[in-house]
Amino acid sequence: MINFILNDLNISTDLPPTIVLLDFIRKEKMLTGTKEGCREGDCGACTVLLGELVKGTVKYKSVNSCLMPLGDASGKHVVTVEGINQKELSPVQATMVDEGGTQCGFCTPGFVVSMTGYFLNCSNLNTDDAIESLGGNICRCTGYGGIKRAASDSISIFENGKSDNGNHLENLISLKFIPDYFRGIKKRLEKISTNHKSVEKKSNVIISGGTDLYVQRWESLVGSKGNLISQNKKLSGISRIGKQINIGSAATIEEIKTSKLLQKYFPKWNNYLDLFGSLPIRNRATIGGNIVNASPIGDMVNILLALNSTVHLKDGKKKRSILLKNFYKGYKSLDKKKNEIVDKITFLTPSKNSLFNFEKISKRTYLDIASVNSSVYAESKSGKISNIHISAGGVAPIPLYLNNTCNYLKNKTIDTETIRNAAEISLKEISPISDARGSAEYKSLLLRQLFYAHFIKLFPQLVDPEKLL
Ligand SMILES: Cc1cc2nc3c(=O)[nH]c(=O)nc-3n(C[C@H](O)[C@H](O)[C@H](O)COP(=O)(O)OP(=O)(O)OC[C@H]3O[C@@H](n4cnc5c(N)ncnc54)[C@H](O)[C@@H]3O)c2cc1C
Numbered sequence: 368m369i370n371f372i373l374n375d376l377n378i379s380t381d382l383p384p385t386i387v388l389l390d391f392i393r394k395e396k397m398l399t400g401t402k403e404g405c406r407e408g409d410c411g412a413c414t415v416l417l418g419e420l421v422k423g424t425v426k427y428k429s430v431n432s433c434l435m436p437l438g439d440a441s442g443k444h445v446v447t448v449e450g451i452n453q454k455e456l457s458p459v460q461a462t463m464v465d466e467g468g469t470q471c472g473f474c475t476p477g478f479v480v481s482m483t484g485y486f487l488n489c490s491n492l493n494t495d496d497a498i499e500s501l502g503g504n505i506c507r508c509t510g511y512g513g514i515k516r517a518a519s520d521s522i523s524i525f526e527n528g529k530s531d532n533g534n535h536l537e538n539l540i541s542l543k544f545i546p547d548y549f550r551g552i553k554k555r556l557e558k559i560s561t562n563h564k565s566v567e568k569k570s571n572v573i574i575s576g577g578t579d580l581y582v583q584r585w586e587s588l589v590g591s592k593g594n595l596i597s598q599n600k601k602l603s604g605i606s607r608i609g610k611q612i613n614i615g616s617a618a619t620i621e622e623i624k625t626s627k628l629l630q631k632y633f634p635k636w637n638n639y640l641d642l643f644g645s646l647p648i649r650n651r652a653t654i655g656g657n658i659v660n661a662s663p664i665g666d667m668v669n670i671l672l673a674l675n676s677t678v679h680l681k682d683g684k685k686k687r688s689i690l691l692k693n694f695y696k697g698y699k700s701l702d703k704k705k706n707e708i709v710d711k712i713t714f715l716t717p718s719k720n721s722l723f724n725f726e727k728i729s730k731r732t733y734l735d736i737a738s739v740n741s742s743v744y745a746e747s748k749s750g751k752i753s754n755i756h757i758s759a760g761g762v763a764p765i766p767l768y769l770n771n772t773c774n775y776l777k778n779k780t781i782d783t784e785t786i787r788n789a790a791e792i793s794l795k796e797i798s799p800i801s802d803a804r805g806s807a808e809y810k811s812l813l814l815r816q817l818f819y820a821h822f823i824k825l826f827p828q829l830v831d832p833e834k835l836l
């Protein structure tokens with residue numbers, strides 16, 4: 368049985384864990400406020416909140432219910448727009464109406480749910496963050512002006528109305544942002560969690576966040592015995608052990624983005640991973656899924672290649688490790704046996720004299736896949752490169768490690784001429800094809816520009832942008 372709370376209702380169902388949460392909500396429970404738009408994680412019409420007990424409190428995150436297997440709701444609180452409804456409109460709903468933030472209304476439940484999720488998760492409110500939390504919601508007819516004003520007005524209502532008792536949940540309930548049944552959710556989840564048995568089953572289909580699989584072939588997954596691993600605590604966590612950083616394969620991109628440990632080593636970490644999907648996608652997408660999906664334009668893979676990462680695989684008790692740069696054999700072909708699972712990813716902690724940069728070009732800045740992406744990790748002493756790793760995505764059938772370019776750059780003194788020569792070598796290592804994201808020539812040009820951007824940003828005193836072009 369899969370046990371969870373849907374709004375105020377306890378659910379116990381023996382339906383297959385691989386069916387899509389959106390279908391359960393709309394077709395089994397007839398809660399049609401949650402809309403089906405693209406069914407590909409792009410529009411946000413299907414957004415629901417997923418509440419989970421974390422260290423004694425309930426943490427909510429927005430997710431796309433169209434890409435989530437029902438089994439992953441196990442032990443959690445799923446909130447749809449109906450679960451926010453009260454006798455009167457909540458401040459988020461009311462301000463959306465008052466500010467003209469809705470026209471056809473198709474996108475509106477998704478916006479209301481995401482915005483309510485922002486209030487649930489954050490007590491230090493500001494309009495920029497509130498708007499950012501709506502990054503996965505698209506409106507085709509209203510435009511965003513009214514929706515932004517609604518976010519700002521809702522914050523004012525909360526700030527002006529809250530009492531100073533310091534209890535954020537109580538403030539949200541008393542100001543009618545959420546119904547009062549939310550007060551009892553923690554205790555109810557504690558009971559479900561203790562009764563909850565893992566829905567994990569042995570099968571060949573490993574499903575982690577589902578953000579690739581449920582886009583590619585959701586019909587074939589429904590009813591199959593998927594091995595749902597995203598709740599597996601043994602595959603989670605981000606830690607430093609000795610000189611090594613360890614990331615569990617089920618760590619989500621949002622966990623990786625907000626990791627204080629990783630932010631310490633990579634000052635612009637947050638900015639890089641802001642370019643990965645939207646918040647609801649990052650809340651579900653995992654590092655293991657990004658690696659095994661083997662897309663040549665995967666962003667996490669691109670970053671990990673430049674960190675010279677190692678993939679740790681396990682099959683029952685058998686374990687083995689392989690450098691990520693040797694993991695890809697051809698388009699979507701991996702050095703991985705059918706029953707092997709990615710356990711974790713490791714890389715050496717960056718040294719003190721190291722620099723890192725990630726560049727991504729896509730048709731839209733946010734919520735888009737890359738046309739070309741590239742990362743560089745470089746250690747240098749007195750202007751001389753002692754260690755370097757560079758990756759390039761979207762320019763070959765596999766996520767590419769630029770072996771020859773790195774070999775050329777090792778022990779070289781960084782100057783404009785060297786970087787120009789290295790860029791020429793990188794262009795001989797790639798084999799881009801023309802597709803919807805651009806012609807082969809365009810992608811070669813992009814890679815050269817991204818390559819230059821790395822060195823202009825990392826070594827501004829040594830590389831002259833004027834002379835590079
Ligand atoms: C709207 C949208 C936007 C996106 N934006 C981006 C983006 O900006 N950048 C980007 O790189 N990607 C993006 N993606 C793609 C996707 O989110 C990522 O590739 C994500 O990391 C996949 O992880 P997942 O856990 O969802 O994988 P899943 O879909 O669960 O699995 C993907 C593959 O990996 C296998 N797998 C998963 N975990 C393991 C494991 N531990 N061991 C063995 N096999 C495993 C599965 O069997 C499957 O073959 C986007 C997707 C969507 C829908």
Ligand code: FES
Nearest residue numbers: 404405406411433
């Ligand atoms: S239906 Fe569009 S994101 Fe789910």
Ligand code: FES
Nearest residue numbers: 470471474506507
């Ligand atoms: S109001 Fe119509 S899509 Fe947003």
